[in-house]
Amino acid sequence: MTSPVRLALLGCGTVGGEVVRLLHEQSADLAARIGAPLELAGIAVRRINRDRGELPVDPSLFTTDALGLIKRDDVDVVVEVVGGIEPAREWLVEALRAGKSVVTANKALLAEDGGALHDAAAEGGADLYYEAAVAGAIPLLRPLRESLHGDRITRVTGIVNGTTNFILSAMDATGAGFAEALEQATELGYAEADPTADVEGFDAAAKAAILASLAFHTRVSAADVHREGITEVTAADVASAKAMGCTIKLLCLAARGVDAAGRETVNVRVHPAMIPLTHPLAGVGDAFNAVFVEAEAAGPLMFYGRGAGGAPTASAVLGDVVAVARNRLAGVRAASESAYADLSVRSMGEALTRYHVSLDVADRPGVLAAVAGVFARHDVSIATVWQGPAEGSAPGSGADADLVIVTHVAPDAALAATVSELRGLDIVRSVTSVLRVEGEA
Ligand SMILES: NC(=O)C1=CN([C@@H]2O[C@H](COP(=O)(O)OP(=O)(O)OC[C@H]3O[C@@H](n4cnc5c(N)ncnc54)[C@H](OP(=O)(O)O)[C@@H]3O)[C@@H](O)[C@H]2O)C=CC1
Numbered sequence: 001m002t003s004p005v006r007l008a009l010l011g012c013g014t015v016g017g018e019v020v021r022l023l024h025e026q027s028a029d030l031a032a033r034i035g036a037p038l039e040l041a042g043i044a045v046r047r048i049n050r051d052r053g054e055l056p057v058d059p060s061l062f063t064t065d066a067l068g069l070i071k072r073d074d075v076d077v078v079v080e081v082v083g084g085i086e087p088a089r090e091w092l093v094e095a096l097r098a099g100k101s102v103v104t105a106n107k108a109l110l111a112e113d114g115g116a117l118h119d120a121a122a123e124g125g126a127d128l129y130y131e132a133a134v135a136g137a138i139p140l141l142r143p144l145r146e147s148l149h150g151d152r153i154t155r156v157t158g159i160v161n162g163t164t165n166f167i168l169s170a171m172d173a174t175g176a177g178f179a180e181a182l183e184q185a186t187e188l189g190y191a192e193a194d195p196t197a198d199v200e201g202f203d204a205a206a207k208a209a210i211l212a213s214l215a216f217h218t219r220v221s222a223a224d225v226h227r228e229g230i231t232e233v234t235a236a237d238v239a240s241a242k243a244m245g246c247t248i249k250l251l252c253l254a255a256r257g258v259d260a261a262g263r264e265t266v267n268v269r270v271h272p273a274m275i276p277l278t279h280p281l282a283g284v285g286d287a288f289n290a291v292f293v294e295a296e297a298a299g300p301l302m303f304y305g306r307g308a309g310g311a312p313t314a315s316a317v318l319g320d321v322v323a324v325a326r327n328r329l330a331g332v333r334a335a336s337e338s339a340y341a342d343l344s345v346r347s348m349g350e351a352l353t354r355y356h357v358s359l360d361v362a363d364r365p366g367v368l369a370a371v372a373g374v375f376a377r378h379d380v381s382i383a384t385v386w387q388g389p390a391e392g393s394a395p396g397s398g399a400d401a402d403l404v405i406v407t408h409v410a411p412d413a414a415l416a417a418t419v420s421e422l423r424g425l426d427i428v429r430s431v432t433s434v435l436r437v438e439g440e441a
């Protein structure tokens with residue numbers, strides 16, 4: 001058999017530990033698939049003496065000198081499962097420029113500065129693979145960048161954060177509020193001690209940027225993604241969604257569009273939205289991920305599976321390691337991803353969707369007409385209206401009423417202006433919630 005392909009593993013935490021385990025358990029099969037054995041040349045970590053349980057690895061492989069390990073002559077491939085922007089960017093640029101292929105799960109870095117990594121890979125003639133960065137174990141990026149290359153993708157809609165999907169699914173199933181569901185997610189080990197990146201949508205926004213870049217052959221960074229998290233979603237919102245035959249999900253949406261001058265654009269956003277129970281993503285529960293891709297010739301495609309966790313993510317990492325090792329032995333590199341389309345990013349104000357608006361209003365003659373007039377002034381067409389007595393108010397008593405309005409598709413800016421004007425009316429006690437509604441009713 002050919003001489004081994006030697007790996008530098010950067011990081012040995014949740015994902016890295018499972019990479020070590022899988023490399024050990026599957027070493028014979030992996031060698032047969034690649035045509036050469038895989039060997040760990042070293043493992044860079046932050047705390048060399050950390051208890052890592054029963055890892056099947058020689059302890060002398062651990063080092064705190066990641067850069068020194070990358071630069072070693074006997075390292076062929078660098079596998080990065082540390083995370084964060086720096087020093088990961090410096091390490092990976094160094095490796096790629098030196099012609100060492102890189103496998104990474106680092107969505108934050110790819111979304112912040114993927115261009116720097118792609119440029120370094122082109123400069124060094126190395127491969128850059130990152131299947132694990134979006135939706136964990138689900139084979140998604142390879143299909144986007146290879147299998148669908150003969151087609152034109154028009155839209156990507158996904159549930160790409162396991163923690164928030166678990167929380168929203170729990171709220172839907174039990175009627176719990178956000179705080180209670182988050183506590184449950186923390187107890188079960190889904191949510192991290194600091195869950196901000198998940199619940200505020202940063203993690204999903206990074207994945208949305210990566211997906212949009214690949215799907216539309218352009219460069220979208222995390223800063224281009226409109227982002228809203230799920231912290232404001234209430235048990236009442238979830239109940240309203242149910243009453244409409246919908247459920248609430250944190251969606252990542254990337255869609256092609258055309259601007260006023262006829263130029264192609266892209267809109268990329270992450271926010272909670274109601275989707276009808278008939279939508280393919282509505283049944284994706286627990287901490288699962290799923291991505292719904294619409295392409296002109298292929299039509300709708302659905303990718304589903306575990307989007308987080310050590311073993312599922314390590315599975316995707318190892319798949320990439322096999323690919324780059326084979327390329328290395330064959331003396332080839334994967335075709336580089338060209339961002340030839342250079343699409344401009346549309347602002348959130350131009351995004352088109354439907355809305356579910358709940359109001360607490362005075363229950364007296366003319367209120368409905370006044371509210372409808374505000375929607376009309378901003379050219380937002382109303383699809384359905386429901387009115388009922390507010391909790392504790394008798395119908396026709398002149399006390400408050402609950403008013404729920406669902407609109408037809410309208411630009412986000414028009415809806416925002418509508419809500420702002422509604423807030424200024426004395427007959428509107430409060431705008432209790434505004435939720436976007438995605439998918440066909
Ligand atoms: N966990 C998941 O479900 C998923 C994670 N990812 C991505 O995978 C990557 C790794 O995540 P995860 O395994 O959860 O993270 P962990 O926090 O569990 O592990 C991080 C590892 O990096 C090491 N490390 C941190 N800083 C340094 C440094 N300066 N020098 C050397 N080593 C360092 C840590 O060392 P030490 O052990 O000594 O602390 C640890 O081994 C991230 O990019 C994440 O976004 C992607 C998909 C899913």
Ligand SMILES: N[C@@H](CC=O)C(=O)O
Binds near residue numbers: 136190
């Ligand atoms: N925190 C993320 C982990 C995977 O990317 C999630 O909950 O999905």
